[in-house]
Amino acid sequence: MGASLAAALRAVDFASHIVGIDENPESLALAVERGWLDRGAAELGPDAADIVVLATPVGAMPDLLACLQPLISARAVITDMGSVKGPVAQAAAELSLPRFVPGHPIAGAERSGPSAASAALFVKRVVVLTPREGCDPEAVAVVRAMWEAVGAYVLITDAGVHDRMVAYTSHLPHILAFACADFLAEEAEDHDLYPFVGAGLRDFLRIAGSDPVMWRDVCQANAVLLAPALVAYGERLAAYGRALVAGDFASLQARFAKARDFRETLIRETDRGEH
């Protein structure tokens, strides 16, 4: 995601100088070679940037903010790209960082790293910003301008609203896909199930290819909202199982029809133009 943002900002000539900071020198070398970065660095120097964008797993962010605080100038704007907003917003408030603007681009893919990066990743995608009360409006405007420059739509909302919504629309489906792949892995140990796999399962499990550390952090950061969603989904699934065993196939058909209707609405409501 960081490399994609660098590529996208470079493509629209948003910044005169883009520095990438990563613990992996090969990632940095590749991003420099492709022209997305002016240079790579192992760590941020003092007064090094007007805008700092954090693109790490969310668990690393509170400590990272604490490390950054003495290094950045008072005028630097900081934002992030994490999938959970409450904890990082709280950390920024405790550190008195009024120019930190929590952000989350609803974009990305199961692959990560600069080899999977795309300058078009954010075009027509929603980026959610969740500034707290007391957040500097000028910092919010800077971050909004950055995202709009790379073609994204900016939505400003509350961190709690964001975290609850993504628990349903993103975190729950990831858990379901991880659990399904994990479950099928055991079945595949005893049976050759690969000939019976179609495109449906492949699409369904695409998000199970996501980074395990990133998703551990997401689960940890959003556990309080994710756990009840998971329980409620499990109850729904158990009801399907009871209908199956009881032979109540008419009620299953009715639920499938409701599901299909919702999926059609979802496609229509989120059709912002495909890449």
Place this chain on the structure above:
Amino acid sequence: MGASLAAALRAVDFASHIVGIDENPESLALAVERGWLDRGAAELGPDAADIVVLATPVGAMPDLLACLQPLISARAVITDMGSVKGPVAQAAAELSLPRFVPGHPIAGAERSGPSAASAALFVKRVVVLTPREGCDPEAVAVVRAMWEAVGAYVLITDAGVHDRMVAYTSHLPHILAFACADFLAEEAEDHDLYPFVGAGLRDFLRIAGSDPVMWRDVCQANAVLLAPALVAYGERLAAYGRALVAGDFASLQARFAKARDFRETLIRETDRGEH
């Protein structure tokens, strides 16, 4: 699926005459207009075909076979495209139809009907045939030749093996996706969750766009094998929930990593060339 097969057979000039039978005259008219069918009909006439392919929901097939039996000649070969093989194979055996060859193309999409048809649908896709003992080998050879003519790979196995494998690789994921869409539909009644929907959820829910009647029939026909798979998956999901509540994020990370590994194996093992 029926229209796609007609289109594919026409494209390779497999048959001198292709007749489509459907209760919807508009579907037939479209398939005739596109040149896939020589003509459409509301019902099968006596001695009407060398090969009869059933492309209805699986629940309709046993009765359909019983209706067909007096109409078809002794030399006609019958096959089907249903997702569950045990019940239809059993029905054919009870009707003494040794030239019925149960089949299941592992292909298709969530959309159905001739407007969604594609002559390339079966290219490099697996078609599973599950002839019973006593099935005429010449009939199996005819059905195999038909599928190979449209570019598919034919796998011959036991109906019980097929039904157990697809319970895991197809029917369970469909149930999970239907249940997720059904669950999110209620959340969407109270909250505007669409801005928070990314490509991950859209791919994950693609199979929830499938036909409710077809999937009611699949659930009914394969309930005995699907129910325990659903229970076992539910237990896996409950274990994820317990880890989430207990704060055992290291074990979640380990499961996610196992899931990702399996998904990578799955992609590699099932990469038969994409459309």
